[in-house]
Amino acid sequence: MSKVLVSDSIDQAGIDILSQVAEVNFNPNVSPEELLTIIPDYDALMIRSGTRVTQEVIEAGKQLKIIGRAGVGVDNVDIPAATRHGIVVVNSPEGNTIAAAEHALAMMLALSRHISDANQSVKSNKWQRKLFIGTEVYKKNLGVVGLGKIGSHVATVARAMGMKLLAYDPFISVERAEQLGCRLVEMDLLLRESDYITLHIPKTPDTTHLINDEAIAKMKPTARIINCSRGGIIDEEALAKALKEGQIAGAALDVYESEPLGESPLRELGKEIVLTPHLGASTAEAQVNVAVDVAEQIRDVLLGLPARSAVNIPGLSPNVIEKLRPYMELAETLGNLVAQLAGGRIELLDVRLQGELATNESQPLVVAALKGLLSQALRERVNYVNASIEAKERGIRVIETRDASMRDYSGSLHLSATGSMGKHSVTGALLNDGEIHITSIDEFPINVPPTHYMLFTVHRDMPGIIGKIGSLLGSFNVNIASMQVGRKIVRGDAVMVLSLDDPLPEGVLTEIMKVPGIRDAHTVTL
Ligand SMILES: NC(=O)c1ccc[n+]([C@@H]2O[C@H](COP(=O)([O-])OP(=O)(O)OC[C@H]3O[C@@H](n4cnc5c(N)ncnc54)[C@H](O)[C@@H]3O)[C@@H](O)[C@H]2O)c1
Ligand SMILES: O=C(O)[C@H](O)COP(=O)(O)O
Secondary structure, three states: EEEEEEOOOOHHHHHHHHHHHEEEOOOOOOOOOHHHHHHHHOEEEEOOOOEEEEHHHHOOOOOOEEEOOOOOOOEEEOOHHHHHOOOOEOOOOOHHHHHHHHHHHHHHHHHHHHHHHHHHHHHOOOOHHHHOOOOOOOEEEEEEEEEOOOHHHHHHHHHHHHOEEEEOOOOOOHHHHHOOOEEEOOOHHHHOOOEEEOOOOOOOOOOOOOOOOHHHHHHHOOOOEOOOOOOOEEHHHHHHOOOOHHOOOOEEEEOOOOOOOOOOOOHHOOOEEEOOOOOOOHHHHHHHHHHHHHHHHHHHHHHHOOOOOEEEOOOOOHHHHHHHHHHHHHHHHHHHHHHHHHHEEEEEEEEEEOOOOOOHHHHHHHHHHHHHHHHHOOOOOOOOHHHHHHHHOOEEEEEEEEEEOOOOOOOOOOEEEEOOOOEEEEEEEEEOOOEEEEEOOOOOOEOOOOOOOOEEEEEOOOOHHHHHHHHHHHHHOOOOEEEEEOOOOOOOOEEEEEOOOOOOOOOHHHHHHOEEEOEEEEEEEE
16 A cells, blocks of 8 residues: 655645545654655655755655645745656645635735734733724735736735736736736836735746845835745845835735744834734635645545646646546557667657647647657656656657648657667557557558557568568467558558567567568567
């Protein structure tokens, strides 16, 4: 039975799902040192933002197949290391969207009306009404930085509260911003015109310290900033100084450069700052959502099924998976076949997606073809996660072309591999019953389903040659299950494809090559 380690606090609903297929160990207090010693025993690791999954952890996790992040941000996971080791990383991109958006809105209102300090004051037996005069958000400019899932919900609610919206997001269209009632502007303008600024972006090299001394200098003295996205997007030292000196009016932070927040000048500030301990996703509803979403994906991957929100396998959204699932096996089989026909070291793989496969959504088929191609060398070490990286590291160039006009079958895949021993190509399609068929070899038309043991020859199309091969195999006690010949012209060159019930004994291929008229022969095991 598989073993799953849950190293952060996760809702029971997730644990229940995992327990259906695995032994689950719930250890939310595991130290980094202990994690390193116990991880070799586990097939899956389920985390939130509290566990740092470093390269060291990944290297120690010899059995790890999947890391599931019950939440959005995966910046606590070394994704490149996981990818190199073929470990799929999944998250829950939408499970806590509403929770995080509502927290940002709550922080904006709490900051405007000094809720936190006023509460403290009443609880310490005071009644200080004048001290806590607030400001309204109605008709104020809200600058939303990052108009993704959370930013969009914040914008929708803020608009309903009568705020005027500006947004900065270089990756969304003017139309999308307009739909949300936002004026899409440059960051500089957003900084200068906003009364409130709310950050909803990932932490990347581009966004680290996006809010620094220089950015703060552009803000209104009455401006307030809210960060419920990621620590490190605001330079905390610059912010603390700006608040202390009254350069801006306030800040509300849920996330920090280093968590838990240690010694910090932010703690010394008064009612101009509101601090929460990374609570954006901490609602009962969001915790059930993310736990169930991620546990289901871990369960599926442990059962050999694809995950719907893998962050290190490109393009595998749930509907794409459903559509491509039968073609993934086709691509993998053809990759494996062409690698065996080409033999030797492969330098170039040309993948042509034809007919209805000629769309951008079919990109995972290229990865599947590479997985098949590399399975000859790497066996089970290669998977959908690391196939592209492994190919790159081996210097295999991949060319991807699309040809929607090719309509022999509704969708077909043509692979051609060039390597140290020449060039070979195969085409395959799914026939109506969903069965994989090889539809050409080295551009010769054929129509055969792949089988475990196969023999491919190229020969002169002349009388007697097929019989000779049949007798030769018979003399070695190899039973032929089916045979097909493909040719372009009569008495030109032809390919012969034989499905065999038995593997070819050693030395038979050399004998086949001696048959007059045979130009080339390959055995293939699929
Ligand atoms: N505080 C919490 O507990 C909590 C909870 C959930 C999510 N988050 C964080 O909130 C952030 C937003 O999450 P989301 O689900 O909305 O993500 P999302 O991917 O839906 O949206 C992010 C948006 O940021 C934009 N963006 C990327 N780089 C940008 C840049 N340099 N400048 C401006 N915009 C840029 C993208 O185009 C995208 O529209 C993430 O950092 C996530 O980790 C925090
Ligand atoms: O990225 C996220 O989903 C949030 O930061 C939530 O983090 P948490 O799961 O540790 O609360």
